[in-house]
Amino acid sequence: MEINNISFSYDQKVDQLKSVQGEIPHGKITTIIGPNGCGKSTLLGVMSQNFAPRAGQIILDGKAIPAYKPKELAKKLAVVHQHNDAPSDLTVEKLTAFGRLPHKSLFSPNQEEDEQAVEWALTCTNLLDKRKLTIDQLSGGERQRVWIAMALAQKTSLLFLDEPTTYLDIFYQIELLELIRNLNERYGLTIVMVLHDINQAIRYSDNIMVMKNGELLMQGAAQEIITVELIKRIYGVDVLIKEDERTGLYIVPVGI
Amino acid sequence: MNKKVLSMAVVIVLLIVVTLVSATTGSIKVGSLDLIQGLFTGTNKSVQIIKDLRLPRIIVSLFVGAALAVAGVLLQAVMRSSLADSGVIGISSGAGFISILFVTLFPKLFFWLPVFAFLGGALACFLVYALSWKAGLSPIRIILVGIAVNATFTGLGQSFNYRGSYAVTQVNQATTSIFTMKTWTDVEVIVTYGTIGLILSLFLSSWCNLLSLQDKSAQNLGLHVARARLIISIVAVLLSAIATAIGGLIAFVGLLVPHIARLLVGSDHKILIPFSALAGALLILSADTLGRTVLAPTEIPASIIMTVIGGPFLIFLIRKSDRMYGN
Numbered sequence: 053m054e055i056n057n058i059s060f061s062y063d064q065k066v067d068q069l070k071s072v073q074g075e076i077p078h079g080k081i082t083t084i085i086g087p088n089g090c091g092k093s094t095l096l097g098v099m100s101q102n103f104a105p106r107a108g109q110i111i112l113d114g115k116a117i118p119a120y121k122p123k124e125l126a127k128k129l130a131v132v133h134q135h136n137d138a139p140s141d142l143t144v145e146k147l148t149a150f151g152r153l154p155h156k157s158l159f160s161p162n163q164e165e166d167e168q169a170v171e172w173a174l175t176c177t178n179l180l181d182k183r184k185l186t187i188d189q190l191s192g193g194e195r196q197r198v199w200i201a202m203a204l205a206q207k208t209s210l211l212f213l214d215e216p217t218t219y220l221d222i223f224y225q226i227e228l229l230e231l232i233r234n235l236n237e238r239y240g241l242t243i244v245m246v247l248h249d250i251n252q253a254i255r256y257s258d259n260i261m262v263m264k265n266g267e268l269l270m271q272g273a274a275q276e277i278i279t280v281e282l283i284k285r286i287y288g289v290d291v292l293i294k295e296d297e298r299t300g301l302y303i304v305p306v307g308i
Numbered sequence: 309m310n311k312k313v314l315s316m317a318v319v320i321v322l323l324i325v326v327t328l329v330s331a332t333t334g335s336i337k338v339g340s341l342d343l344i345q346g347l348f349t350g351t352n353k354s355v356q357i358i359k360d361l362r363l364p365r366i367i368v369s370l371f372v373g374a375a376l377a378v379a380g381v382l383l384q385a386v387m388r389s390s391l392a393d394s395g396v397i398g399i400s401s402g403a404g405f406i407s408i409l410f411v412t413l414f415p416k417l418f419f420w421l422p423v424f425a426f427l428g429g430a431l432a433c434f435l436v437y438a439l440s441w442k443a444g445l446s447p448i449r450i451i452l453v454g455i456a457v458n459a460t461f462t463g464l465g466q467s468f469n470y471r472g473s474y475a476v477t478q479v480n481q482a483t484t485s486i487f488t489m490k491t492w493t494d495v496e497v498i499v500t501y502g503t504i505g506l507i508l509s510l511f512l513s514s515w516c517n518l519l520s521l522q523d524k525s526a527q528n529l530g531l532h533v534a535r536a537r538l539i540i541s542i543v544a545v546l547l548s549a550i551a552t553a554i555g556g557l558i559a560f561v562g563l564l565v566p567h568i569a570r571l572l573v574g575s576d577h578k579i580l581i582p583f584s585a586l587a588g589a590l591l592i593l594s595a596d597t598l599g600r601t602v603l604a605p606t607e608i609p610a611s612i613i614m615t616v617i618g619g620p621f622l623i624f625l626i627r628k629s630d631r632m633y634g635n
Contacts, residue, residue, distance in 0.1 A: 101527070101528075102524045102527060102528070121530075122527065122531065122532050123530035124530075125530065126528060126529055126530030127530070129528075130528065131524075131525075131528040133522065133524060133525055133528075135522070136521070136522060136525060137520070137521055137522050137525075138520065138521055139520050139574075139575035139576075141574045142575070142576070146576070150517070150518065150521070150529060151529065153514075153529045153530055153531065154529060154530035202529075206529070
């Protein structure tokens with residue numbers, strides 16, 4: 053996926069994204085980091101066709117995304133949002149099956165394929181034994197996994213996640229990130245996510261995009277781009293950057 | 309699952325019972341068996357009178373109830389607010405007002421009443437959307453704007469009633485909801501349009517389900533959100549307009565029935581819509597039957613019975629229920 057010179061504005065006065073130029077490497081995990089309000093989620097929204105850019109375009113498989121019909125796009129790209137609504141009495145299984153919508157057509161019901169996809173999505177997200185439970189019976193971490201299961205049931209090669217670990221405690225955060233890595237390694241899914249935790253971004257992604265004030269400052273592997281100067285420049289925080297045999301690169305904030 | 313099946317069965321049984329009771333009670337009384345026999349043979353005189361006078365009224369009540377209840381479900385799905393109802397947000401009063409306006413100006417076009425009602429309902433619905441749209445739909449703003457639109461159309465409609473006896477008798481049908489004097493012509497109209505609307509609404513159930521997610525989630529699943537909203541709204545307007553054109557203004561059905569239905573069968577529209585149709589039919593038929601038998605020979609209009617039951621019941625539901633949109 054290519055990001056071609058994207059500018060975007062909510063109110064047509066101030067640009068939230070300023071000529072963003074970048075590329076999402078195929079089959080890799082890309083994480084967008086940056087301070088609050090820098091346009092991370094907005095960029096993700098533009099890339100998933102939720103917002104129309106003021107200028108520029110997003111190219112997916114050689115075609116600009118507005119040229120896709122909604123269902124065609126939904127076969128290539130699935131999104132897990134930060135906030136989600138669903139009727140509280142919906143079961144895990146039924147919500148996951150919503151992900152089959154892009155593959156449904158009035159004339160060729162493909163029930164077997166639908167069932168297999170739902171089964172696979174529930175297996176990946178470790179929700180098989182919870183399938184009959186309703187959404188309000190689940191914990192926060194499980195609920196987030198159901199939304200991922202719904203996105204997986206779409207059987208896309210691209211998966212976007214907007215701050216998937218927010219509101220989760222550390223166990224569920226790590227569980228979720230391991231799940232995401234697993235999806236990438238086993239099924240070759242191309243993943244783009246927004247994270248706040250820089251150490252998690254370093255540890256779980258192949259490619260990091262650094263944003264500030266609506267601009268994409270740089271992108272690349274953590275080892276190449278994460279420096280003391282960069283963190284100071286985008287967050288205004290002084291950090292130590294360490295390397296450990298087991299964890300690889302990590303940062304420790306020491307002051308502002 | 310059991311609760312759903314049980315609720316469905318209970319409503320169907322009650323519907324049959326109330327229909328039979330309604331057909332056999334009143335100033336002319338016949339037994340249920342005589343009635344059914346008479347309808348097929350056509351030899352029983354009382355049954356013939358019932359067929360001409362009471363049966364149309366029963367069928368109209370059933371369809372008005374079903375149409376209003378389903379319109380309520382659809383509007384609630386589209387507007388993501390459990391307070392949306394064609395009576396509350398002005399679709400019914402818009403339908404009523406435009407019908408009166410046109411029928412007063414062009415009395416010869418009386419036959420086209422349903423069309424005018426539909427146009428009026430669509431106008432009101434459009435106004436509600438257009439005036440409450442501000443970078444997306446906010447349930448609360450829709451309801452507030454809807455109440456204002458409703459007040460405007462109700463006022464305009466009532467101003468016609470003060471024009472003198474001519475207007476009142478001519479357009480009575482669209483403003484009050486006494487189900488007396490319903491003929492087989494009314495039945496034809498409401499059964500035709502009502503059936504179309506109800507069948508279409510069954511096809512819309514999966515869209516309604518998707519709209520209960522966030523708009524952007526539904527969009528990322530490949531749903532054309534704006535188009536789905538528009539089509540569901542059109543069907544909702546069709547149903548409430550036809551109910552208003554034939555049955556008059558009846559508040560609360562679209563509010564009350566979906567609420568009870570959600571408590572009983574859950575929020576999956578595949579069952580919520582058919583269940584609401586049956587429960588709405590049951591409610592209005594019961595209200596009408598009650599209205600014409602309690603103080604016989606005086607009649608209490610079904611709409612009045614509905615508001616009297618509806619108000620307290622709604623308060624009860626709001627205090628009890630936690631399964632609502634928007635919280």
